[in-house]
Amino acid sequence: TMSRTPLVAGNWKMNGSRELAGTFSDTLNANSVEGVDVVICPPSVFLTSFEASAFALGGQDVSALDNGAHTGDVSTGMLAECGCDYVIVGHSERRQDHGESSELVAQKAARVLSANLTPIVCIGEPLDVREAGESALQEYLGKQLAALTKQLSPQDLSGCVIAYEPIWAIGTGKTASPEQAQNVHAYIRATLAETDEAVADGMRILYGGSVKADNAEALFSQPDVDGGLIGGASLKADDFMTICQAAK
Ligand code: PEP
Numbered sequence: 001t002m003s004r005t006p007l008v009a010g011n012w013k014m015n016g017s018r019e020l021a022g023t024f025s026d027t028l029n030a031n032s033v034e035g036v037d038v039v040i041c042p043p044s045v046f047l048t049s050f051e052a053s054a055f056a057l058g059g060q061d062v063s064a065l066d067n068g069a070h071t072g073d074v075s076t077g078m079l080a081e082c083g084c085d086y087v088i089v090g091h092s093e094r095r096q097d098h099g100e101s102s103e104l105v106a107q108k109a110a111r112v113l114s115a116n117l118t119p120i121v122c123i124g125e126p127l128d129v130r131e132a133g134e135s136a137l138q139e140y141l142g143k144q145l146a147a148l149t150k151q152l153s154p155q156d157l158s159g160c161v162i163a164y165e166p167i168w169a170i171g172t173g174k175t176a177s178p179e180q181a182q183n184v185h186a187y188i189r190a191t192l193a194e195t196d197e198a199v200a201d202g203m204r205i206l207y208g209g210s211v212k213a214d215n216a217e218a219l220f221s222q223p224d225v226d227g228g229l230i231g232g233a234s235l236k237a238d239d240f241m242t243i244c245q246a247a248k
Helices: 018-030 044-049 076-081 092-097 102-114 127-131 134-151 178-195 197-202 216-220 237-246
Strands: 007-011 037-041 056-059 084-089 118-123 161-164 204-208 227-230
Touching: 007 084, 007 204, 007 237, 018 037, 018 044, 018 237, 037 084, 044 056, 044 076, 076 084, 076 102, 084 102, 102 118, 102 134, 118 134, 127 134, 134 178, 161 178, 178 197, 178 204, 178 216, 216 227, 216 237, 227 237
Parallel strands: 007 037, 007 227, 037 056, 056 084, 084 118, 118 161, 161 204, 204 227
Antiparallel strands: none
16 A cells, blocks of 8 residues: 555634744644645635745635636635645535535636646535445545546546544534544545545645644544544644654
């Protein structure tokens, strides 16, 4: 099996400021985490307020379209010009609040790849699906994955990162147990292997949902958990550093 470089990405959501971008730049550049890819995804208006040397930047979302008459949207080229190497696509808040379908999410991932950036593609189930049992859970996640494997070539798929974020665990303080996360991550990898075994083997699959400084290590030590996507705890530089260290 391939060894996968762990990745920890902070999703600031609609939080932060230019001042916080400065604080994070100082802390993260002074504490580079050997062997871990560290990414901060701030609101796009703050991207250029970072001085990123020991970490990378990412967008939280992007348009699936070319530059043009699309008021309020931001393109992959613009994110690249502002220093991004990564873009989150399909976060559950985009799917829920903006009606994004898995097909649109796959289009966005393709657009991100064609700009030579890395999409962090989010999938994850709501509470009622989790409570309906294992086969309902696998069917739900399988559909979200199928939209991606249908639109992307194996070559393109190999340029993606996947984030498993159970919606019931996001911002709730109810994290998935390490065993629950491992079970789903193994299912995701096995599903990807049906498309391409080498791609599945190399795929970084992040866990997201109430990862904190004190539970990160137990989650990241699972064999199919290759790091995390961090919301709330990514807004405090010290907590975020501790979480990045836990991915080593
Ligand atoms: C997220 O929204 O990506 C997330 C994981 O949030 P939190 O860590 O706050 O649950």
